[in-house]
Amino acid sequence: MTDVMDPARRLLLGACGLIGFFGLWAAISGSGLVAPTFLPGPLDVARRLVFLLTESFAGGTLLVHLWSSLQRFAAGYLLAAAVGVPLGLLMGRFRTLDDIVSPLFDGLRFIAPIAWVPFAALWFGTGFGGPVLIIFSGAFPPCLLNAYRGAKHVDPRYLEAAEMLGTPSGRIITEVLLPASVPSIIAGLRIGAGLGWQSLVGAELIVASTGVGYLMVQAQSAVSTTTVMVGMAAIGFIGVLIDVALRTIEARIHRRLGGA
Amino acid sequence: MPLSRRSAVGVTTLAVVALAWVLLTGVSGLVSPGRFPTPADTWAAGIQAMMRGYGDATLVVHVLQSLKLVALGFLASIAVGVPLGLLMGWSKTAEAVLNPVFMLLRPIPPLAWIPLAILWLGLGDGAKILVIFFAAFVPSVINTQVGVKTIERPVIEAARMLGTPRWRFVREVLVPGASPMIFTGLRLSLQASWTTLVAAELVGALAGLGHMLNLAQQDLYPGMILVGMVCVAIFGALTTALLGAVERRALAWKRTRGGAA
Amino acid sequence: ETLKKINISYQPSLYWALPFYIAAEKGWWKQVGLDPTFVTFPAGAPQVAAAQAGSWDVGGTGSVPAVLGAARFGLVTVGITNDESKTNAMMTRADKVEAIKKDPASLKGQKLLLTTNSTVDYAARNCLAKWGLKAGEMQFVNLGQAQIISAMMANNGDVVGVWAPHTYTLEEKAGAKVLCSGADAGAMVPGALVARPAFAKDNPEEVAKVLAVYVRGWSWAKAHPKEAREMAKRFYAAGGVEASDNAIDQEFALRPTYSLAEENRLMDRAKGASELDGWLSRIGGFMAEVGTIPASPDPKTYVDDSFMKKVAAAPKLKAFATEFDKTN
Amino acid sequence: MSSIRFDAVGKSFGGGVLTLQDINLDVADKEFVAIVGPSGCGKTTCLRMAAGFDFPTSGRVLVGNSEVTKPGPDRAVVFQQFALFPWKTVTENIELGLRNKSVARDERKARVADAVAMIGLGGYENSYPHQLSGGMQQRVAIARAYVLDPQVLLMDEPFGALDAQTRVVMQEELVRLARLNPRTVLFITHGVEEAVYLADRVAIMTRRPGRIKEIVDVKSVRIAERWDSHSRIEDVMDLESFVHLRTHIWKSLREEKAGADH
Amino acid sequence: MSSIRFDAVGKSFGGGVLTLQDINLDVADKEFVAIVGPSGCGKTTCLRMAAGFDFPTSGRVLVGNSEVTKPGPDRAVVFQQFALFPWKTVTENIELGLRNKSVARDERKARVADAVAMIGLGGYENSYPHQLSGGMQQRVAIARAYVLDPQVLLMDEPFGALDAQTRVVMQEELVRLARLNPRTVLFITHGVEEAVYLADRVAIMTRRPGRIKEIVDVKSVRIAERWDSHSRIEDVMDLESFVHLRTHIWKSLREEKAGADH
Numbered sequence A: 001m002t003d004v005m006d007p008a009r010r011l012l013l014g015a016c017g018l019i020g021f022f023g024l025w026a027a028i029s030g031s032g033l034v035a036p037t038f039l040p041g042p043l044d045v046a047r048r049l050v051f052l053l054t055e056s057f058a059g060g061t062l063l064v065h066l067w068s069s070l071q072r073f074a075a076g077y078l079l080a081a082a083v084g085v086p087l088g089l090l091m092g093r094f095r096t097l098d099d100i101v102s103p104l105f106d107g108l109r110f111i112a113p114i115a116w117v118p119f120a121a122l123w124f125g126t127g128f129g130g131p132v133l134i135i136f137s138g139a140f141p142p143c144l145l146n147a148y149r150g151a152k153h154v155d156p157r158y159l160e161a162a163e164m165l166g167t168p169s170g171r172i173i174t175e176v177l178l179p180a181s182v183p184s185i186i187a188g189l190r191i192g193a194g195l196g197w198q199s200l201v202g203a204e205l206i207v208a209s210t211g212v213g214y215l216m217v218q219a220q221s222a223v224s225t226t227t228v229m230v231g232m233a234a235i236g237f238i239g240v241l242i243d244v245a246l247r248t249i250e251a252r253i254h255r256r257l258g259g260a
Numbered sequence B: 001m002p003l004s005r006r007s008a009v010g011v012t013t014l015a016v017v018a019l020a021w022v023l024l025t026g027v028s029g030l031v032s033p034g035r036f037p038t039p040a041d042t043w044a045a046g047i048q049a050m051m052r053g054y055g056d057a058t059l060v061v062h063v064l065q066s067l068k069l070v071a072l073g074f075l076a077s078i079a080v081g082v083p084l085g086l087l088m089g090w091s092k093t094a095e096a097v098l099n100p101v102f103m104l105l106r107p108i109p110p111l112a113w114i115p116l117a118i119l120w121l122g123l124g125d126g127a128k129i130l131v132i133f134f135a136a137f138v139p140s141v142i143n144t145q146v147g148v149k150t151i152e153r154p155v156i157e158a159a160r161m162l163g164t165p166r167w168r169f170v171r172e173v174l175v176p177g178a179s180p181m182i183f184t185g186l187r188l189s190l191q192a193s194w195t196t197l198v199a200a201e202l203v204g205a206l207a208g209l210g211h212m213l214n215l216a217q218q219d220l221y222p223g224m225i226l227v228g229m230v231c232v233a234i235f236g237a238l239t240t241a242l243l244g245a246v247e248r249r250a251l252a253w254k255r256t257r258g259g260a261a
Numbered sequence C: 001e002t003l004k005k006i007n008i009s010y011q012p013s014l015y016w017a018l019p020f021y022i023a024a025e026k027g028w029w030k031q032v033g034l035d036p037t038f039v040t041f042p043a044g045a046p047q048v049a050a051a052q053a054g055s056w057d058v059g060g061t062g063s064v065p066a067v068l069g070a071a072r073f074g075l076v077t078v079g080i081t082n083d084e085s086k087t088n089a090m091m092t093r094a095d096k097v098e099a100i101k102k103d104p105a106s107l108k109g110q111k112l113l114l115t116t117n118s119t120v121d122y123a124a125r126n127c128l129a130k131w132g133l134k135a136g137e138m139q140f141v142n143l144g145q146a147q148i149i150s151a152m153m154a155n156n157g158d159v160v161g162v163w164a165p166h167t168y169t170l171e172e173k174a175g176a177k178v179l180c181s182g183a184d185a186g187a188m189v190p191g192a193l194v195a196r197p198a199f200a201k202d203n204p205e206e207v208a209k210v211l212a213v214y215v216r217g218w219s220w221a222k223a224h225p226k227e228a229r230e231m232a233k234r235f236y237a238a239g240g241v242e243a244s245d246n247a248i249d250q251e252f253a254l255r256p257t258y259s260l261a262e263e264n265r266l267m268d269r270a271k272g273a274s275e276l277d278g279w280l281s282r283i284g285g286f287m288a289e290v291g292t293i294p295a296s297p298d299p300k301t302y303v304d305d306s307f308m309k310k311v312a313a314a315p316k317l318k319a320f321a322t323e324f325d326k327t328n
Numbered sequence D, E: 001m002s003s004i005r006f007d008a009v010g011k012s013f014g015g016g017v018l019t020l021q022d023i024n025l026d027v028a029d030k031e032f033v034a035i036v037g038p039s040g041c042g043k044t045t046c047l048r049m050a051a052g053f054d055f056p057t058s059g060r061v062l063v064g065n066s067e068v069t070k071p072g073p074d075r076a077v078v079f080q081q082f083a084l085f086p087w088k089t090v091t092e093n094i095e096l097g098l099r100n101k102s103v104a105r106d107e108r109k110a111r112v113a114d115a116v117a118m119i120g121l122g123g124y125e126n127s128y129p130h131q132l133s134g135g136m137q138q139r140v141a142i143a144r145a146y147v148l149d150p151q152v153l154l155m156d157e158p159f160g161a162l163d164a165q166t167r168v169v170m171q172e173e174l175v176r177l178a179r180l181n182p183r184t185v186l187f188i189t190h191g192v193e194e195a196v197y198l199a200d201r202v203a204i205m206t207r208r209p210g211r212i213k214e215i216v217d218v219k220s221v222r223i224a225e226r227w228d229s230h231s232r233i234e235d236v237m238d239l240e241s242f243v244h245l246r247t248h249i250w251k252s253l254r255e256e257k258a259g260a261d262h
């Protein structure tokens, strides 16, 4: 594979991508082909962003909304990762556990996070639990599935070597399955972060007084598309930060192992 | 017989869950019917959906409509997601250029795409498929990308040594090499197609399981919600089983322990 | 004297929730010995569900969620918020209104974008009936209110059903006009003050206090129209809705609200079923017809006028509730 | 008691084609048996069955009187294709088995250091496998098995990737260990001389379906001819008795070749 | 013109430690050069630089007068660790290079069939690599390179996993090809005899940092002593001139050993 790219070049290329994207956006919205209520230009959104940073909308400034969303997201997402990854690895190791969990998991994961809203409301009301449940239900499947399949596809040679060395099952999981499936697990965590954010809007249908999702729902019914887009940008931005963090970890491990 | 053992355990698990449900909600009443529907409620809702219909259509119509949307959305997402993932996995330049945009776009909830989808494609199936597509192509991209990166270096070197031209290299080295992870991505894309159905069918659906779930939510009809959820779960699992069969054929070359994942 | 904690729920930026806001601004809650926490919901269904989970005690909601809550969880209706029959309306592009009114049959086979199984669905069905059309003769397309606005602006729907404040949004941003409202079709759409059954049973005094504060809010608003409009604007903005002056004016003009006396009159069962019972049973009938609930619950089982009567019976509370009433 | 016993073992990998047929072989406790045979005849498969990774289609494989059902650290394996953990350094690879046996930290470090010195990889303790040459990786795989000091050592062409010099060092080390602290060893090799030099007995396998054609007793000759009195490997290899045995095995394998299908 | 030229090549893998130092080696067009040297001395690295997978830190590697910048089918490689495509059958693995060269289907099938027969894997055409023994995999890797009929053949211990008999078959095949249709070959081996038997010249490398210590000319002896007149490999190996060369190289390597750090 191509050699490691120096960071400056990487940034430059990334900037090119973003400039191209924003340019296209500005061109489409500026061309008048699309009404500004549907696609405001990037500058409008930027202005609105600055406005929302200081002025309160739907009960708080953007930062206030972002902060409460982040708390819910962090709780749901971390729970999903903390349960999903170990469970996935365990299922990859223990057939029986796999056989027990799989039928449930393979059904439940198809149920939309927002379909849980009524039950989340019935069970948790406006508590913290409801949103966490919904974000969890979005982020959990990729965490589990990627860990599970990563573990399943580990080269059997390594398992045989570990068993030959008398490695107990717990240690096989931490020292063989886990490192061997790191790329897959990180991909799962990245996807999970995206799906978790997506579920946030559903989650904030229950606890509606704060949150970026709530802000977006309110803005949508008020036909304030710029506000909706500020919300998307905010979520996108946090998503980018999480992604960069995860990818950095992955790249570091990858480099250490001299992967392709 | 590993397969029958597997299904035996699976059936047992489902039976235990069903039994727990009956015991908790129906018989003992430990969980009040207000919090979770009883088997009787659910049965009644199921019969209603099947015979009289719910949300202006019978269950069969809902299922068929949803299957169509999921199939088209899923196919669109892999048609875009896998090639994009291959490109981003192989070319550092492409990755550097595309990844920031991709990262920025992908956490956007499907609900937020709805206005644009309506604007571009109206209230027909097209808009719904677009919404599904936006949610479903992400896992394919990421898993494919990572899958390409995990191909062992010697194998890639061997292909280059043999002078493999670009397209053949993609088809015969990158794709099969990344295929275990590509299939992980497809599984998640398929899942995302199903889970986005509820959001997609907010776009003026006349039928569909998502439509049914939306209505049931609006109506606070837990029995019907459960019927919808179970249907989605069943058909999600069935479509996954189909994908699994394709995967088993495609990964026949791979040595794994305890059968295909 | 310690203040009694109570959870009050409403939906933000909706007209009928204004009294809660006014009371908070004016500090009236303390005066009746309550310390409210406000819990808001963007839609009626999760709101009603959250009551089941004990997340709130007393609140306001639409009539459909109120009936739904009654049918599912025994939610108690304890009063009326306002009359929304003029603001649940079928709308269309301004230039088409006359043609359609002249020849309603031209709607046959067309799409009607609305939020199904809701108050506007109820209003629309009554409108169609008034024109001699069957519900099945139009194609009902279910969309959320925000989506309807998007669709209408993208010219994807000619006839839509929305409720306030979306009605004003469409008037102002998409050049739409009301074709037929619930009021036009004789479909009364009240909003409901509701209480969690367990809470109402154990704390009748507190429920009465909330009602007193609520009706006082409306009577104050009637006495101070200008101030009330400004307050409404602030209240809407806090919820993320930037309402125009025109929209605010229309809200006050189109949505009748009730004094303590009127509330008690509408709920009076001296001569059999009360007026409110009648409205709600029609709505319940509609909901049963469209399949939301198996059968319309009898309003006598869930409309409880005792709390409102309690307000009228307690001299201090009555005085508090009616302080700004002009007549009486 | 760590004998290995192949009892009428047959093995086929589905499809009905027989890979191994009626294998009967006893490796006594502390005995060193080498297997030689044409490529693809089933040597690795035999070893994997003794290790507990594959199972016979017919017959039984016993280690110390009980049937092999799963792998374990009592039977250390040096794999034909090394199977080092790519995410572990040289030290970590060698250390894992000791950690599994809960060997105390200090002793562990000492034993790993000894092993690293033995395989001549001082300075590479913290390298990852991909940073090592093929031969270096193989040496790590050997050290990983040796350091366990197991009852049974199963080695699949352990010296295949080593140059002649390094190979001699490792062979001598193996002999030294075998003298010092005899172990039951099953050893697969393509080097007939290596087999004769190291083993007590050499089993010669036939081409597919793999059968044991002949078992050559080396030990009695070694004792009778006092091979041990020679300290250098080349000196032993020059002995007439050695050459005789080597040539015998060589010929036996050659016949195998002649009777083959190509 | 497919000579290979190492021109004052130095190589270090980061960290400043020198792996290869001042390597100067010319492999003339159609010449067969073998490299021997202690494990880890940098043989594979040299070969990888000629193949275009690694690049010198200093100096240059030229193939046919132009600097190597990338791999290509003019330089077929047999990798030390096979590097077969796990998802391709034996036939598909061998066939890929021919398809890349747009060889017509019929000819391709014929050449692949020949190659499969040559490596003695008839009957395994549709097996996947994980279904083959180590030696069988190595033979597929050899066939994959041979079948390309490349100008330059780079082979990294290609016979390492083969038993003596199969190895002889493959060696003889290699010699036959070399006679029939001479190619430029760079060949890494641990077998000194193999090197002397096959190569025109044998380059001996030192322990780290790898340098070329000595280049032994075999070809002139082979011609002078008419090794070609003997058809069997063992006969050649018994010749005095052969033994002499072999012992010389052996000793040279042994010194290397003695001067080593362990």
Ligand SMILES: Nc1ncnc2c1ncn2[C@@H]1O[C@H](COP(=O)(O)OP(=O)(O)OP(=O)(O)O)[C@@H](O)[C@H]1O
Residues within 6 Å of the ligand: D013, D019, D037, D038, D039, D040, D041, D042, D043, D044, D045, D046, D080, D208, E130, E131, E132, E133, E134, E135, E136, E161, E163
């Ligand atoms: N997983 C498998 N599936 C199908 N066939 C297999 C499998 N593993 C091994 N075989 C077959 O079994 C036979 C013996 O293989 P084995 O690896 O034991 O040979 P070997 O004697 O070790 O050869 P080598 O010296 O080349 O390593 C081979 O013909 C091989 O094709």
Ligand SMILES: Nc1ncnc2c1ncn2[C@@H]1O[C@H](COP(=O)(O)OP(=O)(O)OP(=O)(O)O)[C@@H](O)[C@H]1O
Residues within 6 Å of the ligand: A258, D130, D131, D132, D133, D134, D135, D136, D161, D163, E013, E019, E037, E038, E039, E040, E041, E042, E043, E044, E045, E046, E080, E208
């Ligand atoms: N990617 C790498 N990173 C760091 N060091 C490396 C890397 N590749 C090889 N080396 C080092 O370079 C040296 C030479 O390696 P090389 O594989 O060329 O040896 P070799 O002569 O082929 O040995 P063998 O006979 O054991 O295969 C070794 O010391 C090895 O540790």
Ligand SMILES: [Mg+2]
Residues within 6 Å of the ligand: D043, D044, D045, D080, D156, E133, E134, E135
């Ligand atoms: Mg083998």
Ligand SMILES: [Mg+2]
Residues within 6 Å of the ligand: D133, D134, D135, E043, E044, E045, E080, E156
């Ligand atoms: Mg090497």
